Amino acid sequence: MQNLIDAPKQKLRFSDPKVREWLFQIITIVAVVSLGWYLFNNTQTNLQHRGITSGFEFLERSAGFGIAQHLIDYKESDSYARVFVIGLLNTLLVTVIGVVLATLLGFIIGVARLSPNWMINKLATVYVEVFRNIPPLLQILFWYFAVFLSMPGPRNSHHFNDTFFVSSRGLNMPAALAADGFWPFACSVLLALVAVGLMVRWANQRFEATGQLFHKFWAGLGLLLVIPGACALIFGAPLQWEMPELKGFNFVGGWVLIPELLALTLALTVYTAAFIAEIVRSGITSVSHGQTEAARSLGLRPGPTLRKVIIPQALRVIIPPLTSQYLNLAKNSSLAAGIGYPEMVSLFAGTVLNQTGQAIEVIAITMSVYLAISISISLLMNVYNKRIALIER
Structure with missing residues (x-):
């Protein structure tokens, strides 16, 4: 016990690799933070001197211009x-x-x-x-x-079966719109996918246990066709199609x-x-x-x-x-x-x-x-x- 008390304490030396490793990491972190703070402060100062406001409040203002393609509803008054x-x-x-x-x-x-x-x-x-x-x-x-x-x-557009039209305005095609049987059909597709997953898992376990092959592709294809098909017969068609029509100088309806x-x-x-x-x-x-x-x-x-x-x-x-x-x-x-x-x-x-x-x-x-x-x-x-x-x- 006395020997432990009298033993000299180990000093941290720069020649120690672990000491140098930690020291260089601390210096790097301090340098990066200091540089980031300097750039931020300098930017804020310059913006204030020029009277330029900063912030993200502009995102709430009205845009006031149109957009050629938008996957969600949009009008010029939107933000x-x-x-x-x-x-x-x-x-x-x-x-x-x-x-x-x-x-x-x-x-x-x-x-x-x-x-x-x-x-x-x-x-x-x-x-x-x-x-x-x-x-x-x-x-x-x-x-x-x-x-x-x-x-x-x-x-004078190029057309395919009077369904797809290719012109300088783009590609016009039928648009799929949800019908009354859409959600039951969507649930049936999800059920079919789960059934296919369980079937594949069972087939793999059966093959490992007995060595017998199972036609997973045809069985899975049958499940994907039979279950949603039966649902469509019971609840009706899941989709209805809106066809593009030429009116004036452009097509109306459908997808473009x-x-x-x-x-x-x-x-x-x-x-x-x-x-x-x-x-x-x-x-x-x-x-x-x-x-x-x-x-x-x-x-x-x-x-x-x-x-x-x-x-x-x-x-x-x-x-x-x-x-x-x-x-x-x-x-x-x-x-x-x-x-x-x-x-x-x-x-x-x-x-x-x-x-x-x-x-x-x-x-x-x-x-x-x-x-x-x-x-x-x-x-x-x-x-x-x-x-x-x-x-x-």
Whole structure:
């Protein structure tokens, strides 16, 4: 006991790695906080000297301008806050559609790049080398001015079965409106999905226990058709269709996809799919050729071998760089300002900024939106990546 009391206390020395680690972290935090406070204080001082008001009260003021496309109800007397929501929804619309279409097209082109057929292989190679080397803004301008705006007017529009009309005003199509049997039909679809999930789980457990296969695809398809179909027969049709009609110089009724949306979505899809195709090709080639030979020795055909053996293993290589392409597509949607599509940058950081003069607030909101979208995509893809990762024992 006396030895413990008489023992000299250990002193903190700068030569200790742990001491230096904590010291540098504290200095970094203090420097970052000080820099942030200086920038904030300097900005506030400059705004006061110039008589510029700051804050987010402008979001409650009336916008006073029209918007070409809005997924929710909007009128010119609505507030800037509603304009922000419309711009956000339009950005998310392009992002979601672009991600889905680019993924499908990219996987098809990537597999085609490895095809033994000379023609298919070379066409896929030309597609990749052409579209990934042209800047996305130029592709957007090409599809907008050279393709969609050069189409005839509504009276001379290209039509398909008098249902879909393509003109310089965009794509007009029938609109689905909820009927009396909509909610029972929606509940029946949810019930069918739950039934399919339980069936697949039962089939997998049965296969592991007995080794007997079950036709999950056909059984699931039957459930998805029979349950909602029976509900529609009992409660009536869930939807009624409003057809577009030409009145005067434009179409009335139905849904319309404006040419700005079509050009932006098509350009981003084609551009991003070229990069996804190369990611898919590299992911497939990373899988050992012995896996293919083992599948053939078991009697699997090329199609099932690709779907059940090669692709599941290649996904572990594909997912990380694929996430980056999704992020690039979401951020490239801001290039819509070049053709006037009403998304976040052109609508909120453009029109609203020019009308209100609240540059700092508007830019901060716009940057926060893109940051939130990017982080959300990253989190979802990371969760999926962990689910398909190999678990070592």
